[in-house]
Amino acid sequence: MAVLLRMPRYGANMEEGTLASWLAAEGDAVSAGDVLCEIEIEKLSNELEAPEDGVLRAILCPQGETLPCGAPLAVLAGADEDISALLTDVSADADVPDEVPGSGSGSGSGSGSGLRITPKALVLAEELNIDYRSIAGTGILGAITREDIRAWAGGKASAKAVNTKKPDELSKPAETSGPAGAANAVKPSESRNGARMSTIRKVTARRMMESLSGSAQSTIMMDADITDLVKAYKVLKPVFAADGIKLSWTAVILKAAAETLTRHPGIRTIIEGGELLTTYPIDIGVAVDVDYGLVVPVLRKLDAKPLKTICRELAAAIDRAGGIWDRKNLPRLLSIASIGYAECEVFHSDP
Amino acid sequence: MARKLSYAKAINEALHQEMEHDPSVFILGEDVARMGGDFGITQGIWHKWPDRARDTALSESAIIGLSVGSAVCGLRPVAELMFADFVTVCYDQLVNNAAKIHFMYGGEASCPIVVRAVTGSGIRCAYHHSQSIEPWLMNIPGLIIVAPATPYEAKGMLISAIRNNDPVVFLEHKLLYNRKGEVPVEPYEIELFKAEIERKGDDITIVATMRMLDLAHAAAKELENEGVGVEIIDPRTLFPLDKRTIIESVAKTGRLVVVQEGPKVMGFGAEIGAMVSEEIFEYLRAPIKRVTSLDVPIAFSPELEDYVNPTMDHVLAACRSVMSF
Numbered sequence: 001m002a003v004l005l006r007m008p009r010y011g012a013n014m015e016e017g018t019l020a021s022w023l024a025a026e027g028d029a030v031s032a033g034d035v036l037c038e039i040e041i042e043k044l045s046n047e048l049e050a051p052e053d054g055v056l057r058a059i060l061c062p063q064g065e066t067l068p069c070g071a072p073l074a075v076l077a078g079a080d081e082d083i084s085a086l087l088t089d090v091s092a093d094a095d096v097p098d099e100v101p102g103s104g105s106g107s108g109s110g111s112g113s114g115l116r117i118t119p120k121a122l123v124l125a126e127e128l129n130i131d132y133r134s135i136a137g138t139g140i141l142g143a144i145t146r147e148d149i150r151a152w153a154g155g156k157a158s159a160k161a162v163n164t165k166k167p168d169e170l171s172k173p174a175e176t177s178g179p180a181g182a183a184n185a186v187k188p189s190e191s192r193n194g195a196r197m198s199t200i201r202k203v204t205a206r207r208m209m210e211s212l213s214g215s216a217q218s219t220i221m222m223d224a225d226i227t228d229l230v231k232a233y234k235v236l237k238p239v240f241a242a243d244g245i246k247l248s249w250t251a252v253i254l255k256a257a258a259e260t261l262t263r264h265p266g267i268r269t270i271i272e273g274g275e276l277l278t279t280y281p282i283d284i285g286v287a288v289d290v291d292y293g294l295v296v297p298v299l300r301k302l303d304a305k306p307l308k309t310i311c312r313e314l315a316a317a318i319d320r321a322g323g324i325w326d327r328k329n330l331p332r333l334l335s336i337a338s339i340g341y342a343e344c345e346v347f348h349s350d351p
Numbered sequence: 352m353a354r355k356l357s358y359a360k361a362i363n364e365a366l367h368q369e370m371e372h373d374p375s376v377f378i379l380g381e382d383v384a385r386m387g388g389d390f391g392i393t394q395g396i397w398h399k400w401p402d403r404a405r406d407t408a409l410s411e412s413a414i415i416g417l418s419v420g421s422a423v424c425g426l427r428p429v430a431e432l433m434f435a436d437f438v439t440v441c442y443d444q445l446v447n448n449a450a451k452i453h454f455m456y457g458g459e460a461s462c463p464i465v466v467r468a469v470t471g472s473g474i475r476c477a478y479h480h481s482q483s484i485e486p487w488l489m490n491i492p493g494l495i496i497v498a499p500a501t502p503y504e505a506k507g508m509l510i511s512a513i514r515n516n517d518p519v520v521f522l523e524h525k526l527l528y529n530r531k532g533e534v535p536v537e538p539y540e541i542e543l544f545k546a547e548i549e550r551k552g553d554d555i556t557i558v559a560t561m562r563m564l565d566l567a568h569a570a571a572k573e574l575e576n577e578g579v580g581v582e583i584i585d586p587r588t589l590f591p592l593d594k595r596t597i598i599e600s601v602a603k604t605g606r607l608v609v610v611q612e613g614p615k616v617m618g619f620g621a622e623i624g625a626m627v628s629e630e631i632f633e634y635l636r637a638p639i640k641r642v643t644s645l646d647v648p649i650a651f652s653p654e655l656e657d658y659v660n661p662t663m664d665h666v667l668a669a670c671r672s673v674m675s676f
Binding site for chain 1: 605631
């Protein structure tokens with residue numbers, strides 16, 4: 001089955017991307033998951049993977065070119081498969097990369113475009129004003145399903161999509177937009193600011209609430225003497241800097257937290273499926289403030305990593321955070337937020 | 352090596368080769384031995400294996416009862432029902448014995464019978480010799496219902512059916528007997544539970560069996576001129592059904608038309624439509640359509656017989672209606 005690869009959309013704000021480099025050449029046989037090319041968006045770089053096995057038959061975007069999301073990049077197909085129809089389609093829609101495949105009436109159900117979306121998912125995506133083209137479909141033949149759209153929209157979309165069928169869900173949008181609107185307001189009186197919540201803000205809000213309701217809350221505060229730690233920090237900082245590595249207190253706290261969690265299995269025990277699960281290895285999320293919301297990249301296997309590695313990975317994660325919104329890597333145990341820059345004395349956030 | 356054989360001759364060859372291949376295979380039925388069968392399908396077998404070809408009394412119940420008993424004792428009978436309509440006479444043997452034995456004996460006994468049944472309308476044989484009996488049997492788990500459409504399928508699927516350890520009802524459409532097609536000389540098997548995608552297309556999936564495939568292909572050619580791509584699927588085995596092939600096709604096209612000989616009510620089109628609607632409703636772009644015979648008995652009058660059965664125009668109309676939905 002020939003697949004047309006398009007400029008993906010990493011994160012809701014991405015409009016265009018630059019094809020930094022091709023890692024596969026025309027005629028190369030590739031397997032699902034192989035990296036085909038690197039795509040740069042402002043300050044970050046992402047790898048585009050082959051969605052399935054096949055041969056990279058045609059490269060449609062030269063290296064260095066900047067194209068809008070959804071623009072054709074390449075054709076992946078069987079070695080002898082006829083891709084002429086696909087290439088004709090591409091040249092036909094080259095000027096209008098935003099055309100919605102599969103929405104036309106009559107013939108051509110969009111199945112030849114390489115992007116599949118079910119009719120009902122398409123309706124939902126249009127209702128929610130979601131650009132679905134970069135959403136990975138989990139349906140039959142890789143089709144984007146309503147579930148995929150809902151997952152992308154952070155789950156809240158379902159209430160609106162089924163408003164004629166499930167009246168019990170109708171109240172939900174009001175519930176969520178009320179408090180969120182109030183929280184965003186600057187004036188002391190309650191007011192709605194009129195702006196729709198962006199998808200990422202919806203997800204942030206939902207995840208914070210899930211985290212809150214999913215854990216038993218308690219707060220412990222204690223003083224610790226970190227004189228020696230501060231000394232070590234001061235010694236290490238220039239040493240790391242000589243290697244081009246920025247040592248931050250966040251990294252130090254990550255390391256300390258990883259050590260603590262390793263030594264005390266009780267703290268890293270969660271309830272999952274009604275059973276106690278002592279998690280391992282130690283993965284910790286780091287809250288990163290980005291222009292349009294909050295993202296929490298997860299650093300993996302911290303117990304096994306030296307401080308230098310943690311510093312490097314932390315820097316990379318923060319750098320990437322502006323563009324990546326990875327739904328698969330959710331912190332399930334611990335997240336760290338550093339708000340020292342805000343000059344607050346106590347920051348209390350149970351989530 | 353392949354050469355052209357008729358559907359009837361392909362079945363005959365499969366029977367000869369399986370008689371040769373396995374001494375536990377034997378044939379029985381009304382006039383199947385000396386005469387070689389009412390439609391000539393069993394010709395030549397009695398001459399070669401007089402002990403393994405039995406003419407029976409005019410009793411379908413005895414034919415299938417004898418088959419079930421001998422199968423449980425280790426033989427592989429291939430029984431012929433001269434007209435599938437008379438499955439009613441041996442229904443108890445098929446439904447309450449053949450289909451259940453493997454389960455009742457906890458898998459220790461099995462009932463490897465093949466019931467060749469001549470089905471369908473179109474030769475002016477009137478009420479009792481023209482029915483499409485698929486749904487009468489599809490509701491009986493334990494029976495395998497096979498419906499080959501081409502000489503190639505008829506030979507390969509009959510060999511698979513004879514070698515299968517479960518009871519198989521092997522439907523032969525009387526209007527297809529003279530249909531010619533490429534058939535390899537050597538014995539070969541065709542997987543029983545695998546649908547065949549006969550034609551690729553992106554816009555409509557047509558599911559059809561046996562004679563109805565002709566209508567589907569004719570309609571597909573016509574629709575091609577209108578820019579509509581039709582994918583044609585022949586389930587080949589109606590129970591157990593290869594759901595996956597159908598589902599993947601309809602998930603792609605979003606439109607399903609089932610073309611079925613036989614009354615609309617409770618036909619296999621109803622089952623396939625319900626299955627698709629249940630499993631992948633989200634993918635549908637239009638309502639599922641069935642093109643079937645009318646809900647009346649097949650009449651003796653040639654004009655009425657033709658009137659009752661679906662035509663290519665009916666298929667075209669159904670396809671256009673799902674495209675313009």
